[in-house]
Amino acid sequence: QVQLVESGGGLVQAGGSLRLSCAASGRTFNTYAMGWFRQAPGKERVFVATITRSGARNDGSTYYADSVKGRFTISRDNAKNTVYLQMNSLKPEDTAVYYCAAREFGMVATTPSGYNYWGQGTQVTVSS
Numbered sequence: 001q002v003q004l005v006e007s008g009g010g011l012v013q014a015g016g017s018l019r020l021s022c023a024a025s026g027r028t029f030n031t032y033a034m035g036w037f038r039q040a041p042g043k044e045r046v047f048v049a050t051i052t053r054s055g056a057r058n059d060g061s062t063y064y065a066d067s068v069k070g071r072f073t074i075s076r077d078n079a080k081n082t083v084y085l086q087m088n089s090l091k092p093e094d095t096a097v098y099y100c101a102a103r104e105f106g107m108v109a110t111t112p113s114g115y116n117y118w119g120q121g122t123q124v125t126v127s128s
Helices: none
Strands: 004-007 009-015 019-023 033-039 048-050 062-063 072-077 080-087 096-102 121-127
Touching: 004 096, 019 033, 019 096, 019 121, 033 072, 033 080, 048 072, 048 080, 062 072
Parallel strands: 009 121
Antiparallel strands: 004 019, 019 080, 033 048, 033 096, 048 062, 072 080, 096 121
Protein backbone atom coordinates (compact mmCIF):
# COMPACT_ATOMS: atom_id res chain seq x y z
CA GLN A 1 0.00 0.00 0.00
CA VAL A 2 1.15 3.56 -0.64
CA GLN A 3 0.16 6.85 0.97
CA LEU A 4 0.23 10.06 -1.03
CA VAL A 5 0.53 13.62 0.24
CA GLU A 6 0.19 16.58 -2.11
CA SER A 7 1.63 20.05 -1.55
CA GLY A 8 2.33 23.23 -3.46
CA GLY A 9 -1.15 24.51 -4.15
CA GLY A 10 -2.15 28.10 -3.60
CA LEU A 11 -3.47 31.30 -5.12
CA VAL A 12 -1.85 32.64 -8.26
CA GLN A 13 -2.73 35.21 -10.90
CA ALA A 14 -3.57 34.18 -14.43
CA GLY A 15 -0.41 33.61 -16.43
CA GLY A 16 1.52 32.54 -13.35
CA SER A 17 3.07 29.23 -12.39
CA LEU A 18 2.88 26.68 -9.59
CA ARG A 19 4.61 23.38 -8.96
CA LEU A 20 2.70 20.69 -7.18
CA SER A 21 4.48 17.87 -5.39
CA CYS A 22 3.19 14.48 -4.32
CA ALA A 23 5.26 12.55 -1.80
CA ALA A 24 4.66 8.81 -1.61
CA SER A 25 5.40 6.42 1.20
CA GLY A 26 6.75 2.93 0.66
CA ARG A 27 9.72 1.38 -1.08
CA THR A 28 8.01 0.45 -4.33
CA PHE A 29 7.20 3.91 -5.65
CA ASN A 30 8.99 3.25 -8.91
CA THR A 31 6.60 0.38 -9.69
CA TYR A 32 3.53 2.66 -9.78
CA ALA A 33 2.28 4.68 -12.68
CA MET A 34 1.43 8.11 -11.28
CA GLY A 35 -1.26 10.55 -12.28
CA TRP A 36 -2.70 13.96 -11.52
CA PHE A 37 -6.40 14.68 -11.61
CA ARG A 38 -8.41 17.77 -10.74
CA GLN A 39 -11.91 18.49 -9.55
CA ALA A 40 -13.63 21.84 -9.79
CA PRO A 41 -16.63 22.68 -7.57
CA GLY A 42 -19.73 20.83 -8.73
CA LYS A 43 -17.86 18.92 -11.40
CA GLU A 44 -16.43 15.43 -11.80
CA ARG A 45 -12.82 14.56 -11.17
CA VAL A 46 -10.95 14.68 -14.48
CA PHE A 47 -7.62 13.54 -15.81
CA VAL A 48 -4.75 16.03 -16.05
CA ALA A 49 -1.53 14.08 -16.62
CA THR A 50 0.13 10.74 -16.06
CA ILE A 51 3.60 9.21 -16.19
CA THR A 52 4.53 5.56 -16.59
CA ARG A 53 6.18 3.42 -13.96
CA SER A 54 9.89 2.67 -14.11
CA GLY A 55 10.80 -0.42 -16.04
CA ALA A 56 7.77 -0.24 -18.28
CA ARG A 57 8.27 -0.66 -21.98
CA ASN A 58 7.56 3.05 -22.37
CA ASP A 59 9.39 4.02 -19.21
CA GLY A 60 9.11 7.71 -18.46
CA SER A 61 6.42 8.39 -21.04
CA THR A 62 3.94 11.13 -20.21
CA TYR A 63 0.39 11.82 -21.31
CA TYR A 64 -1.70 14.95 -20.89
CA ALA A 65 -5.25 16.16 -21.16
CA ASP A 66 -5.68 18.39 -24.19
CA SER A 67 -6.63 21.29 -21.93
CA VAL A 68 -3.19 21.37 -20.28
CA LYS A 69 -0.94 20.12 -23.06
CA GLY A 70 1.97 22.49 -23.62
CA ARG A 71 1.41 24.24 -20.28
CA PHE A 72 1.76 21.48 -17.66
CA THR A 73 4.61 19.00 -17.18
CA ILE A 74 4.53 15.86 -15.07
CA SER A 75 7.76 14.33 -13.81
CA ARG A 76 8.93 11.91 -11.17
CA ASP A 77 11.98 11.49 -8.95
CA ASN A 78 12.09 7.88 -7.82
CA ALA A 79 14.97 8.56 -5.42
CA LYS A 80 12.71 10.98 -3.56
CA ASN A 81 9.49 9.02 -4.00
CA THR A 82 7.93 12.15 -5.45
CA VAL A 83 5.94 13.09 -8.52
CA TYR A 84 5.62 16.69 -9.66
CA LEU A 85 3.24 18.75 -11.74
CA GLN A 86 4.75 21.95 -13.11
CA MET A 87 1.93 24.26 -14.15
CA ASN A 88 2.71 27.28 -16.32
CA SER A 89 0.53 29.87 -18.03
CA LEU A 90 -2.23 29.18 -15.57
CA LYS A 91 -5.79 30.16 -16.43
CA PRO A 92 -8.82 30.76 -14.21
CA GLU A 93 -10.34 27.56 -15.58
CA ASP A 94 -7.45 25.63 -14.02
CA THR A 95 -8.92 26.41 -10.61
CA ALA A 96 -9.65 23.12 -8.84
CA VAL A 97 -8.53 20.72 -6.16
CA TYR A 98 -5.65 18.73 -7.61
CA TYR A 99 -5.22 15.09 -6.64
CA CYS A 100 -2.27 12.79 -6.97
CA ALA A 101 -2.96 9.11 -7.70
CA ALA A 102 -1.01 5.88 -7.98
CA ARG A 103 -1.79 2.96 -10.26
CA GLU A 104 -0.44 -0.36 -9.06
CA PHE A 105 -0.59 -2.52 -12.15
CA GLY A 106 -0.62 -2.15 -15.87
CA MET A 107 0.01 0.78 -18.08
CA VAL A 108 -1.15 4.33 -17.59
CA ALA A 109 -4.80 5.20 -17.19
CA THR A 110 -6.73 8.40 -17.79
CA THR A 111 -9.81 7.69 -15.68
CA PRO A 112 -10.08 7.82 -11.88
CA SER A 113 -11.19 4.18 -11.74
CA GLY A 114 -7.80 3.16 -13.07
CA TYR A 115 -5.98 4.24 -9.92
CA ASN A 116 -5.67 2.41 -6.63
CA TYR A 117 -4.46 5.11 -4.25
CA TRP A 118 -5.25 8.79 -3.84
CA GLY A 119 -3.97 11.76 -1.93
CA GLN A 120 -6.17 14.24 -0.07
CA GLY A 121 -5.77 16.96 -2.68
CA THR A 122 -4.38 20.47 -2.78
CA GLN A 123 -6.31 23.58 -3.78
CA VAL A 124 -5.18 25.63 -6.77
CA THR A 125 -6.92 28.95 -7.35
CA VAL A 126 -6.13 31.10 -10.38
CA SER A 127 -7.43 34.65 -10.29
CA SER A 128 -8.20 36.65 -13.41
